[in-house]
Amino acid sequence: MNWMDSDNRYGMVSRIIHWLMAALLILMLFSEAWMEALGDHAGEPGMAWHQSIGITLLVLLVGRLAWRALNRGKVTPPERWRTAARLGHLALYGVMLAIPLTGALTALGEGHGIELFGWGIVAPGPEIEWMEEAGEETHEVMANLLWVILAGHVLAALAHQHLLGDNTLRKMA
Ligand code: HEM
Numbered sequence: 001m002n003w004m005d006s007d008n009r010y011g012m013v014s015r016i017i018h019w020l021m022a023a024l025l026i027l028m029l030f031s032e033a034w035m036e037a038l039g040d041h042a043g044e045p046g047m048a049w050h051q052s053i054g055i056t057l058l059v060l061l062v063g064r065l066a067w068r069a070l071n072r073g074k075v076t077p078p079e080r081w082r083t084a085a086r087l088g089h090l091a092l093y094g095v096m097l098a099i100p101l102t103g104a105l106t107a108l109g110e111g112h113g114i115e116l117f118g119w120g121i122v123a124p125g126p127e128i129e130w131m132e133e134a135g136e137e138t139h140e141v142m143a144n145l146l147w148v149i150l151a152g153h154v155l156a157a158l159a160h161q162h163l164l165g166d167n168t169l170r171k172m173a
């Protein structure tokens, strides 16, 4: 079994992280619906799950970036599209980093603690209004931006497969 990326295929580790992150991100982007159902106030299960899955995604992102660095240059986009692909992936990674950080600012600004699967990482404290407002606004804008970037990502993957015919979809599947 190939754990590392190779010239023509992403390895097992990259593929597992990719599809796990994809599934969790979609789940998180629909948070409003399920948080409401579970109860989205401080200490209630909806927000606790939201925070826990969000922090898990941050950990997966850091792991993915480290793994990507270890596998540097194994799978490269075609020459003509290299810059576009780099910028697109940079935007994707940047937004995925900004979302949990602004989420944490919102939670702290609201005076709520931060929880990871029942384990209190930051205890509740005083409310800080400017932090809550700035965090909430940015968190929401970034989540909406992530929808757009992911749509572009999937369209690019389909274009690779059907227009460029370079098998990109197979490399990650
Ligand atoms: C990739 C990770 C994350 C995604 C995709 C995400 C996405 C979202 C979405 C779509 C909403 C609803 C936005 C709205 O109010 O319309 C939301 C709300 C919220 N998120 Fe996240 N989130 C993530 C991580 C986190 C983390 C790690 C925290 C805290 C540690 C957090 C804290 C919050 C809070 C406090 C709200 C409620 C804001 C409000 O009062 O309206 N989020 N998030």
Ligand code: HEM
Residues within 6 Å of the ligand: 014, 017, 018, 019, 021, 022, 023, 025, 026, 064, 068, 089, 092, 150, 153, 154, 157, 158, 168, 169, 170, 172, 173
């Ligand atoms: C349709 C087939 C898809 C293909 C062929 C594909 C391909 C890729 C490739 C090649 C990368 C690595 C970019 C790099 O070198 O840094 C990547 C990253 C990423 N993709 Fe996809 N993708 C697909 C669908 C999706 C979907 C549906 C989602 C989420 C809804 C998604 C989310 C992500 C995320 C979060 C990353 C960054 C984390 C990582 O590099 O694994 N992808 N994708």
